[in-house]
Amino acid sequence: MLTQVGAVRAGALLPAIALFAVLSTVSTAADAQRVQRLGKEVVDAVCGGCHVPGKDGAPRIGDTAAWAPRASQGLTALTSNAITGIRKMPAHGGSPGVSDIEIQRAIVYMVNQSGGNWVEPLSASPAAARTSEAIVQAQCAKCHQPGKDGAPKIGDRAAWTPRMGKGLDRLVASAVHGHGGMPSRGAMPDLSREDIRGAILYMFNYGLPPVPTPPPVAAADPHHKVVDGMDVYLGMMRADALRAAQARDVPRGKGYYHLNISLADNKTQTPVGDAQVTVRVSDGMSTQTKALNPVAANNAVSWGNYFRFASGNVYNIRTEIKRPGATDAVVANFEYREP
Ligand code: HEC
Ligand code: HEC
Missing domain, CATH: 1.10.760.10 (Cytochrome c-like domain)
Known part of the structure; x- marks a missing residue:
């Protein structure tokens, strides 16, 4: 059931007309911070110019092989690359009015259109x-x-x-x-x-016509937790997609996912890079426990490893995060069911 949450949410909420309003305004006057544009709108307005045609080597939306290895770096790494710019990718996609959280949502949207299964982050704090x-x-x-x-x-x-x-x-x-x-x-x-x-x-x-407010997101975001002042994001990418992108050491078999955890300080939204992350995945019948490997990207780190989610049951994903100097590990629990 979780598969298309990001895409459906982005696609269903705003009528096409609202997109035009969004194109001509940077954000709503009513409350720029709370009413964040949804990922799809940001992509339509800003990122699509390069990411639809694949201009200058931009990973094309829908191109699973191009996105999979990038997505396996995790949300915080991708976000920080998109914010500061990387090679021919301009900082903030060339639009300084796009906020960091909007960039994250745009990335999640593009990843989800390209074989990924992430959920758009809610407003930062x-x-x-x-x-x-x-x-x-x-x-x-x-x-x-x-x-x-x-x-x-x-x-x-x-x-x-x-x-x-x-x-x-x-x-x-x-x-x-x-x-x-x-x-x-x-x-x-x-x-x-x-x-x-x-x-x-x-x-x-201030003074620009307000953009229709998206209805409040009812349930808590199932792939995002805030624990101990830290944002914990869960990203899931099918192993098949990574194999198609010629990633190395991809396990073969049904139900394998590359599970990625990325972390950010909830207050400042700066990526957290100094943790050790261990994940236990269990559906009540079988349990897999693995340390996640750091995945380095220009100026952020996230953690990933492969797990199998093949039984069709709901899996509990217990994420244990240890930071240097801290006596206790921080624990975030997620649930996942193979769609
Ligand atoms: C005591 C008066 C005062 C208060 C209070 C104040 N500002 Fe300003 N702000 C100024 C003045 C004067 C300038 C123009 C400074 C200049 O560029 O010479 C300015 C400029 C700015 C700029 C432009 C900076 C730049 O580099 O061009 C920003 C952004 C800004 N203010 C944000 C804020 C925000 C946000 C708040 C509230 C949290 C705030 N200000 C509160 C007096 C104030
Ligand atoms: C002017 C063209 C252009 C625009 C506009 C643009 N991008 Fe990009 N983007 C690129 C190119 C080119 C790359 C490939 C850079 C590389 O890896 O060499 C890229 C790569 C990326 C990556 C992958 C970064 C990585 O670490 O591999 C992300 C994420 C991304 N863009 C997000 C966005 C978002 C979000 C927007 C809209 C807010 C956007 N881009 C707008 C050109 C663009």
């Missing part, structure tokens, strides 16, 4: 209760409403656009450090980088 709107009203508006000391005004796109042109990441960094009349973190030291990013997008988008 559970602390997003503090909405971008609330942050701006409470703090940034003090200067950015009147345009005090040359602060770019809320919703004044002529003032914001050239600054946005530096790239959203650099703007976030600039607001975190502060300069001139702009105090560090807008003089609200407990704001996270994600908070600041949301506040900037809110000020940039």
Whole structure:
């Protein structure tokens, strides 16, 4: 049942008309941080330009062999490559207004269209209760409403656009450090980088027609857990797809998957790379326990290994994460049934 969750969710929710609205706006004015565009929309608007035709060697959407080895690097590695850019892949897909979480969702969407079985991550932090709107009203508006000391005004796109042109990441960094009349973190030291990013997008988008809000995602995301301040993402890729991509040492037989765990700090969303990960997969009748092998990609690490999910039963995937210096391992449990 889990197979197409990402794709179905992305495909079914928004009518085609909404996609046009999304194309012309960067994100909703109502709440840039909470209402994240779904993966498919980001792909249609930004990534598809290269990833549909396979421009400059971009892995084509639907090309299982091209995506499988990349997908086996895990979500955090792929995300960080897409954020910083890799070879001919421009940073943020060349669109600085696309947030990190939107990039993750776009990647999950493309992977799922290409033989993968991942679930789109939800909004980054559970602390997003503090909405971008609330942050701006409470703090940034003090200067950015009147345009005090040359602060770019809320919703004044002529003032914001050239600054946005530096790239959203650099703007976030600039607001975190502060300069001139702009105090560090807008003089609200407990704001996270994600908070600041949301506040900037809110000020940039203010006044644009709102994009229809996707209905809330009912169930908890089955491939994403937050434990001990860490995001734990489970990725599953059929072994057949990796064999087709000529990966080495792929086990033969029915029901084999390459299971991938990637980790990120929940607050800062920086990839976690210093863990040892052990996974126990059990359907109550047979149990497989393996240490996962680190899979290095440019600036992130994830962990993977092959497991068999052949019985048709629901498997419990118990993931044990040990970080240096920590006395106790962190445990995340997932469930999976061969679709
Ligand atoms: C201007 C063309 C272009 C656009 C637009 C673009 N990409 Fe890419 N992308 C590429 C190319 C080229 C590669 C292959 C880079 C390589 O591995 O040499 C690539 C590779 C990737 C990879 C694999 C990275 C890896 O580590 O192997 C991911 C993930 C990715 N793109 C995500 C995205 C997302 C998400 C978007 C939209 C937000 C996007 N791309 C938009 C050209 C593009
Ligand atoms: C005390 C007044 C003040 C407050 C409060 C304030 N800002 Fe600013 N901000 C400024 C001024 C002045 C500038 C223009 C600085 C310049 O470029 O010379 C600015 C510029 C910026 C820029 C552009 C930076 C760049 O490199 O171009 C960003 C982004 C920004 N503010 C974000 C925020 C956010 C987000 C908040 C709320 C969390 C906030 N600011 C709160 C005064 C303020």
